[in-house]
Amino acid sequence: KPLWLVVPAAGQGRRMAADRPKQYLPLLDRPVLAHTLERLHSAFPQARLILCLDDDDRWFTPEWVPFAQWQRVSGGAERMDSVLNALNAIDAQDNDLVLIHDVARPCVTQSDLLALYQAAECHAAGALLAMPVADTMKRASASGTSLHTEPRDALWHALTPQGFRYRQLYRALSDARQRGTLITDEASAVEALGDAPQLVPGRRDNLKVTHPDDLALAAAILTSQLT
Numbered sequence: 001k002p003l004w005l006v007v008p009a010a011g012q013g014r015r016m017a018a019d020r021p022k023q024y025l026p027l028l029d030r031p032v033l034a035h036t037l038e039r040l041h042s043a044f045p046q047a048r049l050i051l052c053l054d055d056d057d058r059w060f061t062p063e064w065v066p067f068a069q070w071q072r073v074s075g076g077a078e079r080m081d082s083v084l085n086a087l088n089a090i091d092a093q094d095n096d097l098v099l100i101h102d103v104a105r106p107c108v109t110q111s112d113l114l115a116l117y118q119a120a121e122c123h124a125a126g127a128l129l130a131m132p133v134a135d136t137m138k139r140a141s142a143s144g145t146s147l148h149t150e151p152r153d154a155l156w157h158a159l160t161p162q163g164f165r166y167r168q169l170y171r172a173l174s175d176a177r178q179r180g181t182l183i184t185d186e187a188s189a190v191e192a193l194g195d196a197p198q199l200v201p202g203r204r205d206n207l208k209v210t211h212p213d214d215l216a217l218a219a220a221i222l223t224s225q226l227t
């Protein structure tokens, strides 16, 4: 049964304020995107990759793609549109598993990838890598004062990959788009259908490269994982 990997990589990465989208910034010896694809490939060498790229992308090079079976699709205005474009482009069966992974998470480990895959396989509502919050959580007012403290024991950070059945994911995302709800991960769309994806505790170092400081941190993480 085929496994589909969707990697949304059509963002501009504006918070990074760099000369190019963050997935093309150098991280150790190669761009962020090359690391991310290599990690996915070592866990799932037989998977079929769908890479969402901006039509005006000047930085992408196919040499960075280690997969034998892969295709490029156009990105959309929002992340969810990019993922929907990917789902529209493939000839998947309803029950095929689709894993979605941010291009900006190059430090994901093989063991987390396999744990997520197994959880997505055995939970009907799908699964996502996640991490319990460690800090005390504050509810802020519009002016930036601390209104109250949220109980944190039931709060988790949502990471990627997230994995769902093709049909369920397609329905969840197209419903969200029709409602006009802006979602920042696939699990949100699935929750809106009344389903409850499984949280799979993942490693803390599955960092999303977002701000300028994150590149040095990602380099340190990759180096420490190799030793």
Ligand code: C5P
Pocket: 007, 008, 009, 010, 011, 012, 013, 023, 052, 075, 076, 077, 078, 079, 080, 082, 083, 101, 102, 103, 104, 208, 210
């Ligand atoms: O900006 P942020 O880090 O939240 O983006 C998450 C992921 O979604 C990134 O991998 C980014 O490239 C991707 N994305 C996309 N299409 C968009 C916006 C973001 O593929 N329109």
